[in-house]
Amino acid sequence: MKKGIHPDYVECTVRCTCGNTWKTHSTKSELRVDLCDKCHPFYTGQQKLVDTGGRVQRFADKFGGAAAAQLKKAEEAKAARAAKAAEEAAAKKAAREAKAAEKAKRAAEYAKKAEAEAAKQAAEEPAAEEQTETAE
Structure with missing residues (x-):
């Protein structure tokens, strides 16, 4: 890898619209998502209009x-x-x-x-x- 051309890989807090949060690693420090595994219709079996x-x-x-x-x-x-x-x-x-x-x-x-x-x-x-x- 070349030095100085890649962004920093930092710990990231991911927040879902349902209120669920978790930590992962990304080039950004915070991410906001519309769906997660706790609220996605495929995993919950409930109809949801996104x-x-x-x-x-x-x-x-x-x-x-x-x-x-x-x-x-x-x-x-x-x-x-x-x-x-x-x-x-x-x-x-x-x-x-x-x-x-x-x-x-x-x-x-x-x-x-x-x-x-x-x-x-x-x-x-x-x-x-x-x-x-x-x-x-």
Whole structure:
């Protein structure tokens, strides 16, 4: 090793954001870290959100609101489709009822015509029988 080009190798105090401290050796006398073996999710098994420099918040501001807006938009579209389907079903039901009413009206008219024709035929038959009897 060349003399005079390397930094001093001193005892270093490492401090974690969770409050854990320990001593090691480094070229700096003090280090600050975000995670250590006492608070890292891999070692603790607990979910932890590590936000270095507000990056998570910036991401949520940029894209988090968009996801919520997309979800809201999808729910509104679903509700609109459901309302449209209900409206179409009501229109189809009304059309079926109108068609059934028209059919019933035509059937009543046909029955009335058939009844009138039957009455006319019944009235003509005795008259025709009387004519045949008088002709004989």
